[in-house]
Amino acid sequence: MHTKYIFVSGGVISGIGKGTTAASIGLLLQAAGYKVAPMKFENYLNLDAGTINPIEHGDPFLCEDGTEGDMDIGTYEKYLGTDMGKDNFVTMGRIYQTVIDRERRFEYDGEDVEAIPHITDEITSRIYKVAKANKSDVVLIELGGTAGEYQNVFYYEASRIMTLKNPGDVLHVHVTYVPTPFHLGEPKTKPAQLSVRTLNSMGIQPDFVIARSEKYLDQRRIDRFALFCNMHPEDIISNPDLPSAYEIPFLLHEQGLEKKIMKKLGMPVKSPKLTEWKNLIESIKCKKERQIKVAIIGKYFGTGDYQLRDSYAALFDAMDHAGWVSKVDIKTTWIDAEKVESAITKAKADRKDCDEALKEFFGKSQGIIVPIGWGERGSEGMIAAASFARKNKVPYLGLCYGMQLAVIAFARDVLGFKDANTTENNPKTKQPVIHLIPSQKELMKRRAYGGTMRLGGWEAKVKEGTRAYALYDRYNDFINKAKGLTSERHRHRYEFNDKYAKDFEKAGLVISARSVVENLVEIIELPKDQHPFYLGTQGHPEYKSRPLNPHPIFLGFIEACKKQG
Numbered sequence: 001m002h003t004k005y006i007f008v009s010g011g012v013i014s015g016i017g018k019g020t021t022a023a024s025i026g027l028l029l030q031a032a033g034y035k036v037a038p039m040k041f042e043n044y045l046n047l048d049a050g051t052i053n054p055i056e057h058g059d060p061f062l063c064e065d066g067t068e069g070d071m072d073i074g075t076y077e078k079y080l081g082t083d084m085g086k087d088n089f090v091t092m093g094r095i096y097q098t099v100i101d102r103e104r105r106f107e108y109d110g111e112d113v114e115a116i117p118h119i120t121d122e123i124t125s126r127i128y129k130v131a132k133a134n135k136s137d138v139v140l141i142e143l144g145g146t147a148g149e150y151q152n153v154f155y156y157e158a159s160r161i162m163t164l165k166n167p168g169d170v171l172h173v174h175v176t177y178v179p180t181p182f183h184l185g186e187p188k189t190k191p192a193q194l195s196v197r198t199l200n201s202m203g204i205q206p207d208f209v210i211a212r213s214e215k216y217l218d219q220r221r222i223d224r225f226a227l228f229c230n231m232h233p234e235d236i237i238s239n240p241d242l243p244s245a246y247e248i249p250f251l252l253h254e255q256g257l258e259k260k261i262m263k264k265l266g267m268p269v270k271s272p273k274l275t276e277w278k279n280l281i282e283s284i285k286c287k288k289e290r291q292i293k294v295a296i297i298g299k300y301f302g303t304g305d306y307q308l309r310d311s312y313a314a315l316f317d318a319m320d321h322a323g324w325v326s327k328v329d330i331k332t333t334w335i336d337a338e339k340v341e342s343a344i345t346k347a348k349a350d351r352k353d354c355d356e357a358l359k360e361f362f363g364k365s366q367g368i369i370v371p372i373g374w375g376e377r378g379s380e381g382m383i384a385a386a387s388f389a390r391k392n393k394v395p396y397l398g399l400c401y402g403m404q405l406a407v408i409a410f411a412r413d414v415l416g417f418k419d420a421n422t423t424e425n426n427p428k429t430k431q432p433v434i435h436l437i438p439s440q441k442e443l444m445k446r447r448a449y450g451g452t453m454r455l456g457g458w459e460a461k462v463k464e465g466t467r468a469y470a471l472y473d474r475y476n477d478f479i480n481k482a483k484g485l486t487s488e489r490h491r492h493r494y495e496f497n498d499k500y501a502k503d504f505e506k507a508g509l510v511i512s513a514r515s516v517v518e519n520l521v522e523i524i525e526l527p528k529d530q531h532p533f534y535l536g537t538q539g540h541p542e543y544k545s546r547p548l549n550p551h552p553i554f555l556g557f558i559e560a561c562k563k564q565g
Contacts, residue, residue, distance in 0.1 A: 001137065001266075001267065001268075002166070002169045003131045003136055003137065003138070003139060003169065004137065004138045004169050004170075004171070004265045004267065005127065005131075005138075005139050005141065005162060005166065005169060005170045005171070006022075006025065006138060006139070006140050006141065006170075006171050006172075006173060006265075007141045007143060007159045007170070007171070007172045007173065008021060008025070008140065008141065008142045008143065008173045008174075008175060009143045009146075009147055009156070009159075009172065009174050009175070009199065009206075010145070010146045010147065010174070010175050010176065011146055011147045011148075011174060011175070011176035011177065011191075011192060011194075011195025011196070011198070011199075012146065012176050012177035012179075012191045012192060012194075012195050013146065014145060014146055016146075016175055016176070016177050016212050017175060017212055017239070017245075017248075018072070018142050018143075018175045019040070019071065019072030019075045019076075019142055020075055020079075020245050020248055021173070021175050021210055021248065021252075022038060022072070022140050022142045022173075023038065023072075023075045023076050023078070023079035023080065024079065024249040024252055025140060025173070025252065025257065025258070025261070026038050026076065026079060026080050026138075026140050027079045027080060027249045027272075027277070028249055028252060028253055028257070028258035028272045029137075029138055029258055029261070029262075029272075030080055030272075031272030031273050031274055031277070032258060032262075032270040032271060032272040032273075033270055034137040034138055034270075035134065035135065035136050035138070036080065036136065036137065036138045036139075036140060037088070037130050037131065037134040037136040037138070037139050037140070038076040038080065038084070038088060038139075038140040038141075038142070039087075039088050039089070039126075039127065039130055039139060039140065039142065040069065040070065040072045040073060040076075040089050040142045040144065041090050041091075041092075041123070041141065041142065041143055041144055041152075041155050042070060042089070042090070042091045042092065042144040043091075043092055043144045043145045043149065043151035043152045044091055044092060044093060044151075045091070045092055045093035045096065046091055047091060047093045047094050047097065048060075048068045048069065048089070048091060048094075049061075049068050049069055049070045049089075049091075050068030050453075050491075054311040054312075058070065058071045058311065059071060059074075059311055059312055059313040059315075061073045061074035061077075061084075061313075061314060061543065062455070062456070062489045062490075062540060062543045063077075063083065063084050063085050063086075063088075063089075063456065063489070063543075064083045064085065064456055064457045064489060065083075065085040065086055065456050065457075066455030066456030066457075067084070067085050067086045067088075067089055067456075068455070068491070069084065069088070069089035070089070071313050071314075072142060073088060073089050074313065074314055074317070074543070076088070077546065078317065078546050078547055079249070081546060081548065081549075087126070087129065087130050087133065088130065090123075090126055092151065092152075095119060095122050095123060095126075095154075096119070098122055099113060099118050099119060099122055100113075115154060116154070116157060119154045120154055120157050120158040120161055123154060123155060123158040124158050124161065124162055127139055127158075127162070137267075141159075143155045143156065143159070146195070147174070147195050147198045147199050147202075148195070148198040153202070156199075156204060157202070159172065159204060160202060160203045160204055163204070168265070168266055169265065169266075171207045171208075171261060171264055171265055172199075172204055172205070172206045172207050172208075173206065173207065173208045173209075173210060174195070174196060174199060174206035174208070174209050174210070175209075175210045175212060175239075176191075176192040176195045176196070176209060176210070176211060176212065177191060177192060177211075177212050177213070178191070178192050178211045178212065178213040178217065178221065179191065179213075180213065180214050180215070187213055187214075187215075187217065187218075187221050189211075189221055189224050189225055189228070192209070192211060192225070192229075193225070193228045193229060196209065196228075196229045200230075205230065206229070206231070207235065207264055208235050208236075208237055208257070208260070208261075209225060209229060209231065209235065209236050209237065210237045210239050210252075211225065211236060211237065211238055212239050212240075213238070213239070213240050213241075214240060214241050215240050215241075216238045216240050217236070217238040217240075219233075222236045222238075234260070235260070237252065237255050237257055238251075238255065239251060239252070243284075243285075244281070244284050246277075246280060246281060246284060246547060247281055249274070249277060250274070250277070250278075250281065253272065253274065258272060259271075276548055277548075280324075280547055280548060283324045283325065283327075284324050286327065288323075288327050288329040289327045289328060289562075290328055290329070290562065291328065291329040291330075291331055292328050292329070292330055292331070292366040292367065292558070292561045292562055292564070293331045293332075293333060293364055293365045293366055293367075294319065294330055294331070294332050294333070294365060294366065294367040294368070294369060294561060295332075295333045295335050295361065295362050295365040295367070295368050295369070295385075296312065296315070296332055296333070296334055296335065296368075296369045296370075296371060297335040297336075297337050297340060297361075297368065297369070297381060297382055297385045298311070298312060298334070298335075298336075298337060298370070298371050298373060298378075298382075299336065299337045299338065299373060299377055299378035312371055312372075314542040314543050314545075315369070315371050315372075315399070315542045316332070317542070317545065317547075318541065318542040318545035318550070318551055318554045319332070319554060319558070320547075321545050321546065321547050321549075321550035321551070321554065322545070322550045322551070322554035322555045322557070322558040324547075324550075325550050325555060326555065326558045326559055326562060328558060328561075328562050330558070333365065335361050335362075335385075336378070336381075337373075337377075337378030337379070337381035337382050337385075338377065338378045338381060339361075339381070340358070340361055340378075340380075340381030340382075340384055340385065341378060341380045341384075343357040343358070343360065343361070344358070344380065344381070344384055354384070355388065355391070355392075358384060358385070358388045362385065362388055362389070362392075362394065365394060366394070366395065366561040366562075366564035367394065367395040367396070367397070367533075367557060367558075367560070367561035367564070368386075368388070368394055368395070368396050368397075369396075369398075369399065369402065369557075370382045370385055370386060370396075370397075370398050370399070370401065370402030370405055370406070371399045371400075371401070371402055371542075372399055372400045372401055372402075372491070372540070373400075373401040373402075374401065375424065375425070376425040376426075379405060379422075379425050382401070382402065382405045383405045383408055383409045383412075384409075386398065386402070386405050386406040386409035386410075387409040387412075387413055389534065390406075390410070390413070390526070390531065390534055391413075393532055394564070395532055395533035395534070395557055395560040395561050395564065396531075396533065396534045396535070396536075397533075397535060397536075397553070397554075397557045398535070398536030398537070399536075399537060399540060399541070399542065400490075400491065400492050400537070400538060400539070400540060401492070402536060403523075403524060403536030403537055403538050404422055404434045404494060404496070404536075404538075405422075406524065406534075406536040407434060407496060407504070407509075407524060407536065408420050408421055408422065408433055408434065410507070410509055411431060411433045411500070411504070414507045414508070414509075415503055415504070415507055417431040417433065419431050420433045421434070422434035422435070422494055423435045423436060423494070424436075424494050431500075432497055433496070433497050433500050434494050434495065434496060434497060435494065435495065435497045436493060436494060436495070437495050437518070437520070453490070453491055453492055453493045454490045454491075454492060454493060455489075455490060455491055456489060456490065457487045457488070457489050457490075458487065458488065458490050458515055458516075458517065458522075458539070459485050459486070459487045459515070459516040459517075460485065460486055460487070460488065460513040460514060460515050460516065460522040460523070460539075461483075461484055461485060461513065461514055461515075461516060462479065462484055462485070462486050462512060462513045462523070463510075463511070463512045463513065464484065466510055466512035466513075466523075466525060467510075467512065467525050467527075467528060467533070467535060467556070468512040468513055468523045468525060468535065468537075468553075469484070469512065471552040471553055471555070472486050472552055474552060474555075475552040475555075477549060478544075478551065478552055485516065486513070488522070488537065488539025488540060488541055488544065489539060489540050489543045489544060490538065490540065491540060492538065495520050495521070495538070496511075496520065496521035496524070496538070498519075498520075501521070508526070508527070508530065509524055509525075509526065510524065510525045510526065511524055512524065512525050512535075513537075520538070521538065522537065522538045523535065523536065523537045523538070523539075524536045532560050532563065532564070533557055533560030533561075535553065535556075535557070537553060541553045
């Protein structure tokens with residue numbers, strides 16, 4: 001069987017759910033026994049998502065090979081259970097850079113280099129490369145943005161060219177939006193019709209339209225879709241809002257989408273085996289034993305007057321995965337670190353107890369998380385949160401920056417290093433307990449920011465007898481027991497300053513894991529007899545957590561929160 005190619009595009013609005021739709025289609029085909037390789041093509045000229053403000057484009061997803069992709073790459077990993085990497089994520093910046101570099105090396109033999117065919121050839125060559133490297137039965141290609149944007153027109157042109165060159169092996173799925181204006185009270189298909197017409201203007205006729213809406217489409221709406229979009233009614237797939245995005249594969253399966261795709265592409269029709277996924281949905285929907293409140297103190301929540309979940313998408317997903325297994329309903333409170341800073345400053349000015357001010361933010365929480373972050377803004381509020389959790393025995397989880405700030409809090413409170421800080425925030429600190437290692441100093445001097453951090457999976461030796469080892473030991477998928485090694489994904493450049501390691505250990509802080517390369521501190525914790533759960537990890541367990549395989553660190557944290565009053 002020839003490799004099949006499925007393009008997934010979007011219409012009307014961004015954030016419509018193309019990634020989740022593509023991942024759901026991939027899951028159904030994979031569950032039917034086909035080997036699926038997903039790809040995401042992004043519009044922006046950044047070479048990757050690593051330097052983009054998470055408020056602008058959501059939480060960059062970190063892959064095992066160090067690729068900094070977008071959130072859809074994480075969705076593919078969670079739905080398909082396979083690692084993504086540099087070949088699965090492509091930006092327009094990367095395409096342009098490759099073509100221009102080739103031109104500079106005279107690889108086009110003096111030919112004038114143009115958008116078509118050279119840009120489109122580079123796009124299609126990357127698709128064929130993934131198909132060959134993975135020996136894929138199906139390559140799923142998600143096109144970033146929406147139909148009609150000038151930034152992504154070459155992706156659509158590449159899709160059209162591939163359809164012509166691979167007759168019978170290419171299929172186009174268009175995900176579009178059907179709004180229900182409040183003052184009208186009925187779904188309106190006209191915006192979706194116009195997005196399909198935009199596709200038609202580029203020489204593309206979609207094989208399927210997946211209509212996102214608040215409720216199921218009725219037959220009248222489906223018939224009008226079919227009439228105005230030149231399609232059969234059975235090829236209009238309804239995709240209404242659901243309580244959980246993990247239910248989407250079943251929604252599509254109930255409408256026979258995977259079998260319709262197999263028939264159109266001339267593939268043997270097989271039924272997907274969805275038992276594990278069905279059990280997952282049951283665990284999501286089951287009655288929970290109790291509700292816990294977890295405070296997340298960060299600085300990438302707001303955009304204008306609105307609050308965003310996407311800035312910490314992987315974190316929220318990892319918490320959900322652990323919550324379902326632990327049978328708890330997790331209510332998260334998003335706390336702006338700068339507001340905590342302001343409250344502390346005011347309390348000091350009024351000569352009031354700072355802990356009382358902090359109770360206003362954290363007093364009703366069963367757990368506190370300080371997640372990924374950069375820079376001085378809001379850092380003192382996060383340090384205060386780490387101190388509050390330690391002093392009041394509230395379960396605490398520090399992720400990357402949250403681990404570093406927990407170290408600073410301990411240094412100030414326990415070691416008496418009042419000036420303790422990270423050189424990222426205070427280059428002149430007299431007690432740089434967090435600092436740049438030499439290799440990163442050279443990069444910073446050259447202002448080499450993109451793709452220069454400690455990225456991707458790094459092995460670490462976990463110390464037996466620690467809380468971290470006990471957690472990893474319970475879940476064999478996350479540790480090599482014979483060697484005591486685990487591997488977490490990293491995305492940072494500042495490290496624990498080993499010069500102070502003995503001071504911390506004498507004062508009771510446990511260094512429970514060090515990297516195999518360079519012997520860098522990876523995990524710190526407080527002993528079980530001193531705190532119910534206090535752990536900071538330099539790595540990012542949130543990027544390795546999956547719905548069918550939650551990460552042990554999150555399971556341990558949620559279990560500790562569950563035991564709180």
